[in-house]
Amino acid sequence: MARGVPLKPIESVAAELGVPADAVYRHGPFKAKLALDWVLARRPAKPGKLILVTAISPTPAGEGKTTTTIGLGDALRRIGRRVAICLREPSLGPVFGAKGCATGGGKAQVAPMEEINLHFTGDLHAITAANNILAALIDNHIYWGNPLNIDPRRVTWRRCLDLNDRALRNMVIGLGGASQGVPREDGFDITVASEVMAILCLATDLEDLQARLGRVIVAQTRDKKPVTAADLDAVGAMTALLRDAMAPNLVQTLEGTPALVHGGPFANIAHGCNSVIATRAGLSLADYVVTEAGFGADLGAEKFLDIKCRLAGLEPSAAVVVATVRALKMHGGVAKADLKGENVAAVTAGCANLVRHVENMRKFGLPVAVAINRFTADTEAELAAVAEACRALDVEVHLCNHWGEGGAGAESLAHAVAALADGGTAAFKPLYAADLPLTEKIRTIAREIYRADDVEFPATVRARLAEFEARGFREAPVCMAKTQYSFSTDPDAKGAPTGFTLPVREVRLSAGAGFVVVLCGDIMTMPGLPKVPASSHIGVSPAGHIVGLS
């Protein structure tokens, strides 16, 4: 579909945002990086308004968060607003695996989708290289006599590749004898799970990038002292590899709306939203910036607000919670196979999930709108059930059909969101104070957002948290890693579960990113490919077009 739509030269898209041609570093006719120094020097008289698009807890039925973000951006532009969309950039893992592309769908897409989903402007490859030169320097240090006394059993820095490759999760490297290295356990994560990705997305300029990279903890010494990237003289090379990747990428939607697609950290062990640099660039260039955060609002939005906005001093003006009738039915207890046919009772029951997410967004001081990403099979009675549930909350529900109609299908949402953002009712505050102890930060999120009765901290976790605080990270935000499928840690507990405890299994310090990762359950940082991967349908046509991306 996307290939038939004519695109504007990327300089025209940049010009719409007031970016001069000499600050546009083109990658072919339709992609560009904006010159980092130009972007960082922008000091607008009045920055734009930041609008977060988040969603109910994801289900296999799909919600369409990215699609809605794009549709809302297009719609705001159609009603005459100066707008920039800020999205995460795709990873090759999902593209070749099961989840597919990350460029929207239908008439609400960013383009050229083939190039954005495959290498784009090379940012993920740069992150892979920066992550892996650090890993190589660790093993090289150990090989050449190990003057820092690194304990090979306690190297926590893993290598990475931007692919789903299950077989690389756990391995023993350095085999083959004395001249081949020192054997130790290791593994690869997918690139988006690398701390380097989180750092790139939080760094405010090259100096900050460099400082953060230097703080990255990669291992412990035999006497349990932390070893950092700075200790290994890795920071300069990593910064050099990442320099160009720090510049935000500009593309356009199928309707020509400017879109900054930059950075894309995992939403579990990292904070799951696009780069601070791109968001700030958008706010300095447009009156409205529409952005999204990964997973449901309990994870993505909470981290967007408590980590990204807090650390970057961003003040969002409104939030949109996206739902589909199909997904609400699943939260109401219907299995995926039984989604066909009207089921008003299930929709009503499933709205408990939506309601809780809306309530949660308000706890951050944000005005909220609900967007129903409409499917043709949705019935009037089902849609009325959603409206009814939202009426009790005094939140507006907007039916959207941007998938089928582009921005025209999301105009009512756009009017409402613009009114919310312009209304001045937002009074953003993070959920917890920076000086709260780490355990209390976790407890606050568990109680206020997940609605857990309490949190279980194993003694080892308490000890680690105390160690992080002693090391100067008491003021750090926490980055929750739990299943995205439920407010609880049980992925099958749909809707709005109560009466559960949040078990914390493990905590890790991402000293470079500047947050404490709190693992509640098994978190996969290297996905596997399914039995028939999406890659098997992807190819190049005789005319040279990429085919089979979906």
Place this chain on the structure above:
Amino acid sequence: MARGVPLKPIESVAAELGVPADAVYRHGPFKAKLALDWVLARRPAKPGKLILVTAISPTPAGEGKTTTTIGLGDALRRIGRRVAICLREPSLGPVFGAKGCATGGGKAQVAPMEEINLHFTGDLHAITAANNILAALIDNHIYWGNPLNIDPRRVTWRRCLDLNDRALRNMVIGLGGASQGVPREDGFDITVASEVMAILCLATDLEDLQARLGRVIVAQTRDKKPVTAADLDAVGAMTALLRDAMAPNLVQTLEGTPALVHGGPFANIAHGCNSVIATRAGLSLADYVVTEAGFGADLGAEKFLDIKCRLAGLEPSAAVVVATVRALKMHGGVAKADLKGENVAAVTAGCANLVRHVENMRKFGLPVAVAINRFTADTEAELAAVAEACRALDVEVHLCNHWGEGGAGAESLAHAVAALADGGTAAFKPLYAADLPLTEKIRTIAREIYRADDVEFPATVRARLAEFEARGFREAPVCMAKTQYSFSTDPDAKGAPTGFTLPVREVRLSAGAGFVVVLCGDIMTMPGLPKVPASSHIGVSPAGHIVGLS
């Protein structure tokens, strides 16, 4: 040095070659890819003349092959010729390791050197991804029941990264239990050693690329049948990842001469020269194409001629053999520490190496010139000794100082080479006929080029070669992998050794690249980092410039 020189916009460089702006796919102001369909559609009335720059056997003293290629290109342009330079693109391994950058030196450089040496236009990252999606699909196939009956002990396809990382040479992957994969031995090569790189450099268009990728043999079944990339449905995804990387990259020298920098396979287990597509593009756009091949002429030039030129139907018009007085002294028996001070006898002795390489080039029917890449410490008597040795061969020697003076320092070489190329004396023929048995091809190279008395074939090697022939590869060229430091397999045998036998240790079929790799000695396909890697000096200045590349 390079940073102070003003560069032309890349469209101007393209225009000098007659490339229209809409066939120029810019990567920023100074790098571009030329549109592949435009390049492939070129049918010039009179193609350009192809000039190979090769060298004596390398020594730690350095020869300056890339620098001479650039200097000769600049000089040809200065004397009014329409010229394109064709170079290999750099790998991050040497850039961060010990060998350094691959963009020339002094006033004979391609630019922007920082961007070319770091990610450039992403070709190597694309190759890494294509290599590794195939690897992931192998393990995924085994994981999901292994219907092809792949023997996990006989998977020959290795993963790759574009870094020097010794610890990844040998590993056991798939650890961690049933849901994490099937344990097996594996390892990573550096990306330039991947067969995908060799394929990219030999493929003539996307269709040929796809056919070659399909033929790649990745493993054997339990009953010893070959398993190919096509069997694993990997070809479409690999082609999609490589599509943009197939388009040749255009940059310029510091003097503004157009340079196509594209592809860069290892010169041991692969053929060590830039892409066929870039060379053909150069020949279709310029009157003279100056290119180089890896290592000394016994390896690089032989493979350039017997593999690349033969398979692509290229007819070179002249060859330049580069030497330095310092390196000739080392071939004459002087240790690196003792190179200071005049030593005419050592130069004369060392010329035996140069003479043999010149003789060898003539066996391919090529007229030859010798270029002395001059150092200030070279004395008149030493230079006279080189001239004397060459006089006996009736080959012209040209003193060059392109490092210090740019193209102006290589004008006499340029006049001589243009005269050779225009003289019509070239009568290129490969060294051996395609229908010679594989053992005889190897024997021909060993006797004619290396001057070995004979070749030792272990029984296992003979059996493998017979198997390759039975499988349809009797007509394939052979790709010799031996030390580059000597004509023999003993790296310490400098000069022009005789009285030795060439021991073949192992043979491998690169069915996608279309050649049989003949390993004579230990060949390293994943280098290690030195004790103090170049990476430790690389960084980004406060002004955002990459520093410390060398």
